[in-house]
Amino acid sequence: MSAARSQDKGDAVIRLVGASVNNLRNVSLDLPKRALTVVTGLSGSGKSSLVLETIAAEAQRLVNDTYPSFVRNRLPHMPAPEVQSTSGLTFTAIVDQRRFTGNSRSTVSTASDLAPLLRLMFSRIGEPSAGYSPAYSFNDPAGMCPECEGLGTVVDIDVNELIDPEKSIDEGPVRFSQFRPGVYRWKRFAYSGLFDRGKPLKDFTEEEIRLFLYADKLKLPNPDPRFPKTARFDGVVTRMRDVYVKNRPSKMSPLVHAELERLTTRRLCPECDGARVNAAARGSLIGGTSIVDWSAMSVNRLREHLESVKDPRVAPALAGIRHTLDALLSVGLGYLTLDRESSTLSGGEAQRVKIVRHLGSSLTDITYVFDEPSAGLHPADVERLNELLLRLRDAGNTVLVVEHHPEVIRVADHVVDMGPGAGSDGGLVRFEGTPEALLTSGTVTGQLLSTPLELRRTVRKPRGLVRVVAASAHNLDGFDVDVPVGVLTAVTGVAGSGKSSFATGELPRQHRDFTVVGQDPLHGGVRSMSLSVLGVADGVRRAFAAASGLGPEWFSFNSKGACPSCRGKGYITTELAFLDDVATPCDACGGERFNPTTLEATLAGRTIADVLRSTARTVVEVFTDRPDVADPIRWLERVGLGYTPVGQSLDTLSGGEKQRLLLARHLSASRGFGEERIVLDEPTAGLHPSDVERLDTLFDELVDAGATLVVVEHNLRVIAHADHVIDIGPGAGENGGSLLFTGSPSRLTRHGKSLTGKALARAVSG
Numbered sequence: 001m002s003a004a005r006s007q008d009k010g011d012a013v014i015r016l017v018g019a020s021v022n023n024l025r026n027v028s029l030d031l032p033k034r035a036l037t038v039v040t041g042l043s044g045s046g047k048s049s050l051v052l053e054t055i056a057a058e059a060q061r062l063v064n065d066t067y068p069s070f071v072r073n074r075l076p077h078m079p080a081p082e083v084q085s086t087s088g089l090t091f092t093a094i095v096d097q098r099r100f101t102g103n104s105r106s107t108v109s110t111a112s113d114l115a116p117l118l119r120l121m122f123s124r125i126g127e128p129s130a131g132y133s134p135a136y137s138f139n140d141p142a143g144m145c146p147e148c149e150g151l152g153t154v155v156d157i158d159v160n161e162l163i164d165p166e167k168s169i170d171e172g173p174v175r176f177s178q179f180r181p182g183v184y185r186w187k188r189f190a191y192s193g194l195f196d197r198g199k200p201l202k203d204f205t206e207e208e209i210r211l212f213l214y215a216d217k218l219k220l221p222n223p224d225p226r227f228p229k230t231a232r233f234d235g236v237v238t239r240m241r242d243v244y245v246k247n248r249p250s251k252m253s254p255l256v257h258a259e260l261e262r263l264t265t266r267r268l269c270p271e272c273d274g275a276r277v278n279a280a281a282r283g284s285l286i287g288g289t290s291i292v293d294w295s296a297m298s299v300n301r302l303r304e305h306l307e308s309v310k311d312p313r314v315a316p317a318l319a320g321i322r323h324t325l326d327a328l329l330s331v332g333l334g335y336l337t338l339d340r341e342s343s344t345l346s347g348g349e350a351q352r353v354k355i356v357r358h359l360g361s362s363l364t365d366i367t368y369v370f371d372e373p374s375a376g377l378h379p380a381d382v383e384r385l386n387e388l389l390l391r392l393r394d395a396g397n398t399v400l401v402v403e404h405h406p407e408v409i410r411v412a413d414h415v416v417d418m419g420p421g422a423g424s425d426g427g428l429v430r431f432e433g434t435p436e437a438l439l440t441s442g443t444v445t446g447q448l449l450s451t452p453l454e455l456r457r458t459v460r461k462p463r464g465l466v467r468v469v470a471a472s473a474h475n476l477d478g479f480d481v482d483v484p485v486g487v488l489t490a491v492t493g494v495a496g497s498g499k500s501s502f503a504t505g506e507l508p509r510q511h512r513d514f515t516v517v518g519q520d521p522l523h524g525g526v527r528s529m530s531l532s533v534l535g536v537a538d539g540v541r542r543a544f545a546a547a548s549g550l551g552p553e554w555f556s557f558n559s560k561g562a563c564p565s566c567r568g569k570g571y572i573t574t575e576l577a578f579l580d581d582v583a584t585p586c587d588a589c590g591g592e593r594f595n596p597t598t599l600e601a602t603l604a605g606r607t608i609a610d611v612l613r614s615t616a617r618t619v620v621e622v623f624t625d626r627p628d629v630a631d632p633i634r635w636l637e638r639v640g641l642g643y644t645p646v647g648q649s650l651d652t653l654s655g656g657e658k659q660r661l662l663l664a665r666h667l668s669a670s671r672g673f674g675e676e677r678i679v680l681d682e683p684t685a686g687l688h689p690s691d692v693e694r695l696d697t698l699f700d701e702l703v704d705a706g707a708t709l710v711v712v713e714h715n716l717r718v719i720a721h722a723d724h725v726i727d728i729g730p731g732a733g734e735n736g737g738s739l740l741f742t743g744s745p746s747r748l749t750r751h752g753k754s755l756t757g758k759a760l761a762r763a764v765s766g
Contacts, residue, residue, distance in 0.1 A: 011088070012032060012033050012034075013031060013032055013033060013088050014030070014031045014055060014086075014087075014088040014090075014367070014398070015029075015030050015031075015085075015087045015088050016028055016030075016031075016050075016054065016055070016083060016085075016086055017083070017084045018083055018084030018085070019049075019050065019054045019082070019083040019084075020082040021049045021050075021053045021054045021082050021083070022046065022049040022053065022427075023044075023049060023423055023424060023426055023427040024046050024049050024050060024054070024082075024427045025427040025428055027046075027050060027427070027428070029416065031055075031398075031400065031414065031416070032398075032413065032414050033088065033090075033365075033398045034393065034396055034397065034398055035398065035399070035413040035414055036389055036390065036393045036401065036411065036412050036413050036414070037398075037400050037401070037414040037415070037416065038401045038402075038403050038408060038409050038412040038414075038415050038416070038435075039051050039401070039402050039403070039415075039416045039417075039418065040402075040403060040404060040415065040416070040417050040418070040445050040688075041417050041418030041419045041430070041445060041688065042418075042419055042421060042422045042426065042444065042445075042643070042688045042691065043422060043640065043643050043686060043687055043688050043691050044422030044423050044426060044642075044643025044644065045418040045419050045420075045421065045422050045426035045427070045643075045688075046418045046426045046427040046428075047402045047418050048371065048402055050416075050418065051369055051371075051400050051402050052094065052096075052369060052371060052402070053081060054081045054083055055089070055367070055369070055400065056092045056367075056369045057078060057081050058080065058083065058086050058089060059089040059090065059091065059092035059367060060078065060092060060094075061078045061079075061080060062089060063091055063092075064078070079584075079585075089367070090365055090366060090367045090398065091363075091365075091366050092366070092368075092369060093358060093366055093368050093369070094369045094371075095354045095358065095369065095370050095371070095373070096351065096354075096369075096370075096371040097347035097348060097350065097371055097375060098347065098350065099343065099345060099346070099347050099350050100342035100343050100345060100350050100353075104152070104153075104343070105138070105139050105150065105151070106341065106342040106343065107295075107338065107339050107340060107341055107342055108336050108337065108338050108339070108340045108342060108345070108353065109295055109338035109339065110139075110342070111342040111350075111353050111357075112324055112328065112338075112356055112357060113324065113357055114321060114324050114325075114338060115137070115338075116133065117317045117320050117321045117324075118136070118291055118294060118295070118321065118338075119133040119134075119136040119137055119291070120133055120314070120317045121286065121314050121317050121318065121321070122136050122284055122286060122290075122291045123135065123136060124314050124317075125286055125311050125313055126284035126285060126286055126290075126291070127284065127285060128283065128284060129284060130143070130278075130281045130283070130284045131280070135280065135281060136277060136281045136284070136291050137150075137277070138150035138151075138152070138276035138277050143277050143278060143281050144276065144277065144278065145269060145271055145272040145276055145277060145278050146271070146278060147269050147270065147271035147272065148269035148271065148272060148276070150276050150277070151269070151276065152268070152269055152274040152275065153266050153267060153268055153274065154266070154269050154270070155245045155264050155265070156264065156265050156266075156267065157237050157240055157241065157245070157263060158263055158264065158265060159213065159237065161175065161262065161263055162174060162175055162176060162237070162240075162263050163175070163201060163213075163236075164201070165201045165202035166200055166201075166202060167200060167201065168196075168197060168198050168199055168200050168201070169186075169189065169190050169195055169197040169198075169201075170190075170197045170198055172186070173200075173201045174186075174236055175263070176240070176259055177255065177256065177259060178244075178256065179236060187226065187227075188227070188231075188233065189212060189233070189235075189236065191223060191224035191226045191227040192224070192227060192233050193220055193222045193223040193224050193227070194208070194211055194212075194220070194233070195208060195211075195212060210235075211233075211235060212235055212236060213235045213236055213237045213238075214235045214237055215233050215235040215238060216234060216235070217232040217233075217234060218232055218234070219232055219233075220232075220233050240263075244260055245264065275292040276339075277291065277292060286309065287308060287309060289305070292339075295337065295338040296337055296338075297337060298334060298335055298336065298337050298733045299325055299328045299329060299333060299334045299335070299336055299337075299338070300329065300334040300335065300733065300734070301734070302325060303322070303326070303329065303334075306318065306321065306322055306325070324356060327355075327388075328352075328353075328356055330384045330387065330388060331352040331355055331356060331381070331384060331385060331388060332377060332378070332380075332381035332384060332385075332494065332495050332496075332732070333352055333353065333356075333495075333496075334496075334731075334732060334735075335475075335495075335496035335731075335732035335733025335734070335736070336349070336496075336733070347375065347376070348373075348375045348376025348377065348495075348685075349376065349495075351371075351373055352373070352385075355370075355373070355388055358392065359388065359391065359392070364395055364396035364397060365396055365397065365398075366397045366398070367397070367398040367400060368397055368399045368400070369400045369401075369402075370389070370399070370400070370401045370402065370403075372402055372403055372404065372686055373385055373389070373401065373408075374404075374405040374407075375685050375686060376682065376685065376714070377495055377714060378492075378493065378494040378495055378497075378755065378759075379407065379714065379716065379759035379763075380494055380755040380758075380759060382405055382407045383407065385408070386407065386408060386411045389401065389408070389411070390411065393413075404686075404687065404688050404689060406689075406763075409435055409438070409445075410435050411435075412434075413434075414433070414434070415431065415432070415433060415438050416429060416432050417429070417431035417438060417441070417443050417445045417446070419443060419444065419445075420443075420444070422615075422642065422643030423642075423643045424615075426643075430443045431443050431445075431446065444688075444690050445688070445689070445690075448689040448690060449689075452764055452765065452766035453716055453717060453720045453760075453763040454720065454764070455720050455745045455746050455764060456720065456723065456744075456745060459487070459723040459724070459744050460486065460703065460723045461487075462484030462485050462486050462487050462723075462724075463486035464484075464485040464486070465482040465483065466482070466483050466511050467481070467482050467483075468480065468481050468482075468483060468502070468506055468510055469510065471501075471502055471506040472506075473498075473501040473505040473506050473509075474498060474501040474505070474737075475497075475498050475501065475733055475734060475736055475737035476498045476501055476502060476506065476728075476737045477737045477738050479738065479739040481726060481739055481742060482742070483710060483726070484708075484723070484724050485677070485708050486675075486703065486706070486708055487703060487708065487709075487724055488699050488700075488703050488709045488711065488723050488724070489708075489709065489710045489711070489722060489723065489724040489725070489726060490711050490712075490713050490718055490719045490722035490724070490726070491503045491710060491711065491713070491725075491726045491727075491728065492713060492714070492725055492726070492727045492728070493727055493728040493729045493736065493740070494729060494730075494731060494736065494755060494756075495714075495732060496733050496736060497729045497731065497732050497737070498728045498736050498737040499712045499728055500518075500681055500712055502726075502728060503679050503681070503710055503712045504516045504518055504679055504681050507710065508679060511677075513677050514677045514678070514679050514708075515666065515676065515677065515678050515679065516679045516681070517659060517662050517663050517678060517679065517681075517683075518659060518679075518680075518681040527558055527568070527569075527649075528649065528650045529612070529646065529647045529649060529650065530636065530641070530644065530645075530646045530647070530648060530661055531612070531633075531646050531647060533650070533661055533662075534632040534633065534635075534636075534661075534664065534665055535632065535665070535668075535669075536629045536632050536633060537556075538552065539623075539626060539628050539629040540555070540608070540611065540623070540629055541553075541555040541608075543603060543623065543626055543629065544601060544603050544608055547601070547602070547603045548601035548602075548603075550597070550598070550601060554597065554598050555594075555598060555601075556568075557569075557570075557593040557594055561594045561595060561598040562593065562595065563586060563588055563592070563593055563594055563595050564588070564595060565586050565587070565588035565589065566586035566588065566589060568593050568594075569586070569593065570586055570589065570591045570592065570593040571584060571585050571586055571591065572584055572585075572587075592609040593609065593612075594607075594608060594609055603622065604622045611646070611647070612645065612647025613645050613647060614645060614646060615642055615643060615644065615645060615646070616633050616634065616636035616637045616641070616642050616644075616646060617637060617642060619633050619646050620633055620634055631668070632664070632665075633646065635664035635665075635667050635668045636661075636664050638664070638667075638694075638698050639660040639661075639663050639664045639667075639683075639695065639698065640660055640687055640691045640692075640694055641657060641660050641661060641664065644657065657686060659681065659682075659683055659685070660683055663678075663680065666678070667702075675706040675707065675708070676702075676707045676708070677708040677710075678707060678708070678709055678710070679710045679712075680709065680711045680712065681712045682712055682713060682714065682715075683695060683711065683713075684713065684715040684717075687715075689717060692715055692717045692718065693717065695718070696717065696718060696721045699711070699718075699721070703723075716759060716760055716763045719745060719756065719760055722745055723744070724742070724743070724744065725741065725742070725743060725744070725745055725748050725756075726739070726741075726742050727740045727742075727748065727751070727754050727757070728740060729754065729755065730753060730754075730755070740753060740754050741754050741757065745760065748760060749761040749764060
């Protein structure tokens, strides 16, 4: 019987039958266990729907179901994905590109689990000892700096900006909406009985001003009857520090957030000078260096420094630190310092830190799911990434990777290619097999991978040059370089070499006619979408209004058209106290976000909800007679976002998608013509090679129309297509920041010291 079971294929595969999540079209397939499987295909073809929203989601749901009801009721309740049956699922760990959302108390050291080991080291052999491990933690009262409470910075309230001395209490002297006349916090000082409410603050005595601003839990001698009977009085500044500075609310309106930015200033803590820990922890040394010194070192430097630390009392901790540092080096993060706040890491950097946390795990037979782990990585770093993926596989785990990068696909044991197109044109398995078989499969992915890259045959001649002098932002070493005008320039180098510091920092700082279209967060979340970013949402609403007789506000889920149950969100959020909030689709509108009256109105046979679910091509067809709507939306296709619904919430877009959306807005506003000078920061992030080629075509059109493009890129298709390359390196962090090369892509392939040049030469030779 056991022999028969060992031959049962079902024991060796993850089996899906009839998966129909999102655009998947009744997909059935077997994925081998304890193997590295790469799922590829065009952007929007259904890769993530298959791996993340079907396999990973169902595995997590089934694991949650194994817990006792007491625990289960406190976990997020995930609906079963649309799939007829699954088998062979194991415990699944998702390593995605979501950025760390922790506050300033989360650093690379804490996120990588190095912090406990560092504290243990210093508590054992640091001299003089500050005490047990907590005495070295900036997150513990025993170790944190008492002045900044472990944050490294202090926030000052600008009293001159906060207070209008010309106004009385009744007139509202506090320039902060949370203290405006009539609200709860205004009533606290208005009914305190301490002040003449009709007297301007400039006429207050020194004692009255002190109490009004800085009183702390003062027992009131004669308060107004409307003042809470058991409460104590706090001054305005004291109350602001307690509520908005020390314990800043996790949920604040954009208005309140903007007000606080105006009213507060942040500076290094004068007590610890940003070190976060108290004097005892700062004074405890190992070989003349403190835990603050270790945390301020880059991973590279700390790894070298530890070679001189040899003490048998801490050998296990020292081995653990070295192991984790080696893992960070292996994923190309040697330039990071351990004290860097984790929330400042990019999505790709955050994902690689998460990978490191799994490498030392003793658990086996886990399914690891990676969502485009090569994003933001130089080709040289992708080789090290592949080694990590193979290490996880060889430890007895199943590794599923959603990926476009050719080098990741080539090391896979099994490849699944989704397609044939994106959105409603995708959702089918076009190929299953080995990487070698993919090359001759005839799919779009196979054709592109089997064809060597071609360098631009004839580079354009620049119309002129702009000179960047003494580039020294961050790790740049002060080099001078000329940037050609009227051509496509690629700025290259390994991750952390200084590419973005140069292209998005020094270049536009010295030459203000360069516009940076970067990956900075777009303002707006679940209530903002591509239509609103492009500025055509009002045009869509007016068109529906004209066709239905209703007002335009009826076609906004932020106004009269909102579903009354979910208030236009499309889901209901349940707060679970100390656990993450749980969002479930709204039963009243079925996730449509609009009320019944709005959903009865149609335009060209479609409701407003139908339009928001549609991709750019469909929306252009609906609004073909409205160029004010159709023309801006056409840019979504041209920048590689043709697969995304025009009503997709901004908070669900990746960094690369947001950047391409900003590019579409910029080109739409300027009509894509003129002698503009644009800087793009890794615009191909998350794109299939075919979509990269489409973006290359767009770049050509813009440059031929007179634009100057400077593109920070790792993607070899963009680099090969460029007229000019500026290569920065040779390494990352303190090992980078130097100008290695300037010239054409063909010359770069012959540059012996450039890692970019070597990778490009390999890709061109096939």
